[in-house]
Amino acid sequence: MMPEADFYQKVKSQISENRAFVAYRKPGEKAVKAFLQSDDKVYKVKDLSEKGFIFAPFKTEATSYIIPSEKSEVIQFESSLEGMEKESNNDFDNFDFEQLEEDQKRHENLVQKGIDAIRAGDFKKVVLARSERVQVLDPDAVRIFRKLLHKYPQAMVYVWFHPETGYWLGATPETLMKLDRNRFETMALAGTQVYKGTDDVEWGVKEIEEQGFVTDYILDMLEGVQGVEQVKTSGAYSARAGNLLHICTDISGRLKSQENLKDLVNALHPTPAVCGLPKEKALQFIHENEIQPREFYSGYLGELNLKTEHKRSSNRRNQENQQFVSISRQTELFVNLRCMKLKDGNARIFVGGGITKDSNAADEWMETVNKSQTMKAVLVK
Numbered sequence: 026m027m028p029e030a031d032f033y034q035k036v037k038s039q040i041s042e043n044r045a046f047v048a049y050r051k052p053g054e055k056a057v058k059a060f061l062q063s064d065d066k067v068y069k070v071k072d073l074s075e076k077g078f079i080f081a082p083f084k085t086e087a088t089s090y091i092i093p094s095e096k097s098e099v100i101q102f103e104s105s106l107e108g109m110e111k112e113s114n115n116d117f118d119n120f121d122f123e124q125l126e127e128d129q130k131r132h133e134n135l136v137q138k139g140i141d142a143i144r145a146g147d148f149k150k151v152v153l154a155r156s157e158r159v160q161v162l163d164p165d166a167v168r169i170f171r172k173l174l175h176k177y178p179q180a181m182v183y184v185w186f187h188p189e190t191g192y193w194l195g196a197t198p199e200t201l202m203k204l205d206r207n208r209f210e211t212m213a214l215a216g217t218q219v220y221k222g223t224d225d226v227e228w229g230v231k232e233i234e235e236q237g238f239v240t241d242y243i244l245d246m247l248e249g250v251q252g253v254e255q256v257k258t259s260g261a262y263s264a265r266a267g268n269l270l271h272i273c274t275d276i277s278g279r280l281k282s283q284e285n286l287k288d289l290v291n292a293l294h295p296t297p298a299v300c301g302l303p304k305e306k307a308l309q310f311i312h313e314n315e316i317q318p319r320e321f322y323s324g325y326l327g328e329l330n331l332k333t334e335h336k337r338s339s340n341r342r343n344q345e346n347q348q349f350v351s352i353s354r355q356t357e358l359f360v361n362l363r364c365m366k367l368k369d370g371n372a373r374i375f376v377g378g379g380i381t382k383d384s385n386a387a388d389e390w391m392e393t394v395n396k397s398q399t400m401k402a403v404l405v406k
């Protein structure tokens with residue numbers, strides 16, 4: 026732990042040296058951590074056996090980067106949740122960012138094409154995305170990151186910089202996978218409505234059905250992964266994400282060996298929350314029809330194979346206060362949603378939504394507008 030001012034001082038000197046770094050805070054935690062890479066090499070991920078902080082794109086065949094633990098200084102400070110803004114939804118009302126009619130038409134056409142393909146029986150669900158450029162008055166990544174920390178205590182909030190990728194920032198609600206020793210957790214996330222002060226809301230048939238498909242599909246995929254056992258699900262519940270609510274089911278289980286980590290990640294990514302059902306058909310539709318390459322949006326990021334110490338006291342007589350320390354590997358990956366790329370004083374915000382046979386193109390446009398507020402809310406001075 027170090028004082029907050031020292032933490033940001035170190036991040037700033039990393040920036041002035043143009044070296045890779047990531048600063049982040051996991052959902053609900055106080056510790057804000059950073060990996061500051063200590064050399065100028067480019068480290069690419071080969072097989073997920075690497076240790077460090079990974080940043081992976083949507084396309085599985087494109088390059089994933091890592092800031093390796095052994096090539097970094099890892100620093101942290103304890104953020105106080107006190108005085109933190111409650112996640113509020115009222116800041117957005119006065120925003121008047123220009124929404125080009127052309128963008129709207131283009132997105133609605135894309136969505137309609139998706140709906141038509143689903144109704145023709147090509148697949149069951151596809152997630153279709155767009156991006157939007159917003160001019161930023163003060164494009165200081167650290168300042169924006171600090172605003173994100175304050176605004177979204179329940180999200181995985183991060184700022185990533187790498188000479189090969191530039192700056193990305195986000196506040197994502199979706200866990201791709203958490204693995205601690207042999208226990209893994211993932212989630213089935215779908216359905217969106219605007220948060221209006223309570224989690225106790227009704228969901229439409231379309232959203233409930235869509236989220237049910239997602240849960241079933243993930244369970245199916247898990248069955249095919251070697252070493253996965255004892256899979257359990259929670260009931261579906263409403264989960265808050267900034268100005269939005271989603272339906273979420275937690276899924277957990279055992280992974281026999283850490284060797285199976287790669288198979289597990291490959292089975293889960295891209296999740297039906299960012300791709301569709303069945304995966305391959307939806308993926309093909311996305312590649313053929315989306316206008317803007319997704320790059321790292323709807324990819325994943327997080328801690329990969331980090332060493333963690335578990336301490337426990339011995340209870341045995343005559344061994345007073347002796348502590349056993351066991352070391353295990355921990356992985357915690359998040360889907361890169363509610364994110365943006367920062368470049369030359371502009372932010373490119375990426376947003377998408379799940380399309381099913383019952384979707385309506387105009388509503389889907391509005392949903393992406395609502396999702397874009399997560400990032401827009403921190404771009405104003």
Ligand SMILES: C=C(O[C@H]1C=CC=C(C(=O)O)[C@@H]1O)C(=O)O
Pocket residue numbers: 152154199214215216217271297298299362363375376377378379380396
């Ligand atoms: C694809 C996005 O959100 C996903 C996560 C939750 C709910 C979603 C939905 O209701 O469509 C999306 O699947 C995005 O934010 O860009």
